[in-house]
Amino acid sequence: MLGKEIRCAGLTKQFDGAAVLGPLDITFIAGQTTALVGPSGCGKSTFLRLIAGLDLPSAGSVCIGSQSPKEVAKRGALSMAFQDPALLPWRTVRENIALGAKLARKSDNGVDDLIALVGLSGFETHRPAELSGGMRQRAAIARSLVSEPELLLLDEPFGSVDALTRARLNAELPPLWRKRAATTIMVTHSVDEAVLLSERIIVLSERPATVVADLSVTFDEPRTAKLIDGHEFQSRKAQVLRALGVAV
Numbered sequence: 001m002l003g004k005e006i007r008c009a010g011l012t013k014q015f016d017g018a019a020v021l022g023p024l025d026i027t028f029i030a031g032q033t034t035a036l037v038g039p040s041g042c043g044k045s046t047f048l049r050l051i052a053g054l055d056l057p058s059a060g061s062v063c064i065g066s067q068s069p070k071e072v073a074k075r076g077a078l079s080m081a082f083q084d085p086a087l088l089p090w091r092t093v094r095e096n097i098a099l100g101a102k103l104a105r106k107s108d109n110g111v112d113d114l115i116a117l118v119g120l121s122g123f124e125t126h127r128p129a130e131l132s133g134g135m136r137q138r139a140a141i142a143r144s145l146v147s148e149p150e151l152l153l154l155d156e157p158f159g160s161v162d163a164l165t166r167a168r169l170n171a172e173l174p175p176l177w178r179k180r181a182a183t184t185i186m187v188t189h190s191v192d193e194a195v196l197l198s199e200r201i202i203v204l205s206e207r208p209a210t211v212v213a214d215l216s217v218t219f220d221e222p223r224t225a226k227l228i229d230g231h232e233f234q235s236r237k238a239q240v241l242r243a244l245g246v247a248v
């Protein structure tokens with residue numbers, strides 16, 4: 001299924017009269033993976049919540065293709081994996097992941113492949129309480145992919161995954177979501193991860209978040225961890241760090 005373009009126009013959010021976000025005018029290109037980076041508390045998660053239709057803007061709009069976020073979510077075409085994986089405690093790993101497909105009214109044929117991809121083979125019948133934090137997060141990543149969404153929203157999806165698994169997921173997941181051509185927006189605190197995984201990086205300012213840099217990231221595909229040592233990678237990374245105000 002093809003991802004849709006996401007147009008944010010004059011998007012603004014205030015909490016209790018205080019501006020948290022915007023105004024933001026950003027168009028996310030259909031099928032592309034965009035990383036959002038910015039200082040802690042600048043409004044990144046709030047931005048994702050507005051795109052997901054979990055919260056309403058104070059002003060401005062989000063349009064996904066020709067639909068509102070709520071309409072897209074209702075069709076089951078929008079998937080999320082957030083920092084704190086909300087798995088159903090009484091269901092097994094397999095049932096939790098299969099539920100992602102069921103809610104989107106899709107077949108659950110790919111469940112076992114995804115379980116293997118995120119390294120949870122052998123844990124299919126475990127319940128969330130019997131897993132580590134990183135394993136729960138991996139189950140949530142698998143659940144977000146099983147429905148083959150048009151739009152994939154990831155908020156620090158690898159935050160509590162161990163370094164080795166993180167490196168493996170960094171290598172194996174992007175081809176998967178590119179193959180499925182989902183429009184993907186990923187919030188990350190890791191600049192390496194942003195450069196390695198995305199085709200575009202948007203750097204946001206301190207709260208209220210506005211765009212301070214909008215960079216395209218092009219490398220030969222498939223990207224491998226070896227890229228990190230290359231000059232091109234390091235110069236892109238330095239650009240992002242400078243935009244974040246970090247001296248390099």
Ligand SMILES: Nc1ncnc2c1ncn2[C@@H]1O[C@H](COP(=O)(O)OP(=O)(O)OP(=O)(O)O)[C@@H](O)[C@H]1O
Nearest residue numbers: 015016020038039040041042043044045046047207
């Ligand atoms: N429901 C809410 N009510 C009031 N204030 C809120 C609410 N949600 C978020 N905020 C405030 O909005 C600001 C932005 O929060 P948000 O979680 O979007 O930032 P973030 O960039 O994702 O942070 P981090 O990188 O630390 O995860 C913070 O100051 C937060 O306290």
